[in-house]
Amino acid sequence: xxxxxxxxxxxxxxxxxxxxxxxxxxxxxxxxxxxxxxxxxxxxxxxxxxxxxxxxxxxxxxxxxxxxxxxxxxxxxxxxxxxxxxxxxxxxxxxxxxxxxxxxxxxxxxxxxxxxxxxxxxxxxxxxxxxxxxxxxxxxxxxxxxxxxxxxxxxxxxxxxx
Amino acid sequence: xxxxxxxxxxxxxxxxxxxxxxxxxxxxxxxxxxxxxxxxxxxxxxxxxxxxxxxxxxxxxxxxxxxxxxxxxxxxxxxxxxxxxxxxxxxxxxxxxxxxxxxxxxxxxxxxxxxxxxxxxxxxxxxxxxxxxxxxxxxxxxxxxxxxxxxxxxxxxxxxxx
DNA sequence: TATTGTTATACTCTATAACTATA
DNA sequence: TATAGTTATAGAGTATAACAATA
Numbered sequence: 629x630x631x632x633x634x635x636x637x638x639x640x641x642x643x644x645x646x647x648x649x650x651x652x653x654x655x656x657x658x659x660x661x662x663x664x665x666x667x668x669x670x671x672x673x674x675x676x677x678x679x680x681x682x683x684x685x686x687x688x689x690x691x692x693x694x695x696x697x698x699x700x701x702x703x704x705x706x707x708x709x710x711x712x713x714x715x716x717x718x719x720x721x722x723x724x725x726x727x728x729x730x731x732x733x734x735x736x737x738x739x740x741x742x743x744x745x746x747x748x749x750x751x752x753x754x755x756x757x758x759x760x761x762x763x764x765x766x767x768x769x770x771x772x773x774x775x776x777x778x779x780x781x782x783x784x785x786x787x788x789x790x
Numbered sequence: 791x792x793x794x795x796x797x798x799x800x801x802x803x804x805x806x807x808x809x810x811x812x813x814x815x816x817x818x819x820x821x822x823x824x825x826x827x828x829x830x831x832x833x834x835x836x837x838x839x840x841x842x843x844x845x846x847x848x849x850x851x852x853x854x855x856x857x858x859x860x861x862x863x864x865x866x867x868x869x870x871x872x873x874x875x876x877x878x879x880x881x882x883x884x885x886x887x888x889x890x891x892x893x894x895x896x897x898x899x900x901x902x903x904x905x906x907x908x909x910x911x912x913x914x915x916x917x918x919x920x921x922x923x924x925x926x927x928x929x930x931x932x933x934x935x936x937x938x939x940x941x942x943x944x945x946x947x948x949x950x951x952x
Numbered sequence: 953t954a955t956t957g958t959t960a961t962a963c964t965c966t967a968t969a970a971c972t973a974t975a
Numbered sequence: 976t977a978t979a980g981t982t983a984t985a986g987a988g989t990a991t992a993a994c995a996a997t998a
Contacts, residue, residue: 770913
């Protein structure tokens, strides 16, 4: 099993990460959709439950743009899972308060997330699984911690009056 | 280092895969951009060099839509790295022929890809790296092999005459 | 002046449909 | 009829700009 193969294919890390990430994301979306949630809604619910947090704070935690946060909170409000409440200390800011129904939804969605992760990891023998997760964590905190500056992704300013 | 933490955070596989995948993709794009290539152009060049292949065949290999393939080949032709040649056996099909300059570019881009992968994996101790890659391969061929049917992503037919 | 949240909209990416020419 | 390749463009996702209210 070791290396009967000639020079061949160095492990294509890009392919492996893209593929696994994509499949897991697809499964997760489908599983959460069954209770009417997106991954972002789940993320916001969970972190809004932990303590009083503003939209900006929740956006930072979930690595979303603040405008993306607006639509996510809109969806949560529309579903009756959360509400915008004025902050008592900053009249510009909105605290995202999770409703009782929202708390129940968060509990269920966390179970779904855990289940989907567990199902994926079940493909690995126990010892291998442990090393795998440790390695992923090492990558996340190590050399793959930050994306390189990407000067190519400049977006031109939008025309005024158009 | 093991578990001084209470119940806390089950390993968030989604986050880990998304994050590592995203950072690696960003680095790869930046590195390939230095020689004027995208990941797709690299992919097409390499596989077009291996043997005579049509656009459709190359699209399948790279998991692209045939229309995405068109723009990728357009870019390669414009850069002088490949040419469309009529197939001798099927007058509908085009063989993607890599130019000499394209072959040189493919060599350089493969070195870049290998280097970026090696740099990422360098964060892992040798034995852990081996297990990590084996585990990723297991996931790719196992439970995470295929995306679930996603009935939500139906795209409506476009209006005629609009 | 800077920041929170909002609206409106522009940009990128990708896939669909429709088409031509072949098979 | 089905397939290879092309064109045009729709749709999704997301980020930018400008703004109002407040710090």
